[in-house]
Amino acid sequence: MDRIDLHILRELQEDGRLSNQDLAARVGLSASPCMRRVRQLEKDGVIQGYRAIVDPDAVGRGFEVLVSIEVRRDRASVEAFEHALQDIPDVVEAYRLFGSPGCLLRIAVADLAAYERLWIERLTALDGVTEVNSQIIMKRVKEPKGLPV
Amino acid sequence: MDRIDLHILRELQEDGRLSNQDLAARVGLSASPCMRRVRQLEKDGVIQGYRAIVDPDAVGRGFEVLVSIEVRRDRASVEAFEHALQDIPDVVEAYRLFGSPGCLLRIAVADLAAYERLWIERLTALDGVTEVNSQIIMKRVKEPKGLPV
DNA sequence: TCTGAAATTCATTCCTT
């Protein structure tokens, strides 16, 4: 991976629908070598995919909560818990951490009432969970815009 | 926004580079009305943009840390702090929260040594910060794949 | 709002440097 590959990644992180021609012009290449590089980056898994970024408010997901969760620290509990998360669509992101809390979720729902329902019906019902701590997001201070390259 | 618009959003969140023809076929429309809807969603800000998803390991950003930060709760401190975050590229995401901690960052760096450097040189140097608590991510349990629609 | 056709632009392959 040289400077040009990094430049390609930078451009495609900013605009994933750039045409190959525009992209080539920006990175100072002609169309065919540029396309070869993009294909290679995709094949190598450096580019994992492309996604449209959707406004959460527009689809009724404007209420976001970070949830710290403690899970019993045995393998069965952890695996069952993490598997259960996959089936809750409102959980849009989840991390297993060293130390405490053992897990952090980002949840996106319509409003407080929807979150209350999710909390009582699903979060407190998860097996092996010993503690749930919800923190409502007041503001996104820095949007995820991809990685610095 | 009707069922078809939501279907369009679902497809483009999964593959942001779908050709308009493929997209049209999937949502049961012919090419031109499909394109008009996509343009409208873009114009309305429902689709905020498109991004390539880059493998963090491939670009030396495979070491991720969640950082809880307490900031003095006066307007000047909060604004200065949040502004300062914008200039730290390793901070890839930041949320201001109700309650405690006042702020949560997600940071992506190359390795522990790089994080140590960032912590001592920049995080502890931020004005108005009264507490910094770092938690290293062991595993991404659920990848952000866009919002459920 | 959709369909279908027309004009333009783009992706993709192949061949040369």
Added chain:
DNA sequence: AAGGAATGAATTTCAGA
């Protein structure tokens, strides 16, 4: 590895239903 030309597709616009 990169550039350039040729091709086959796709995007995009526009008229009509």
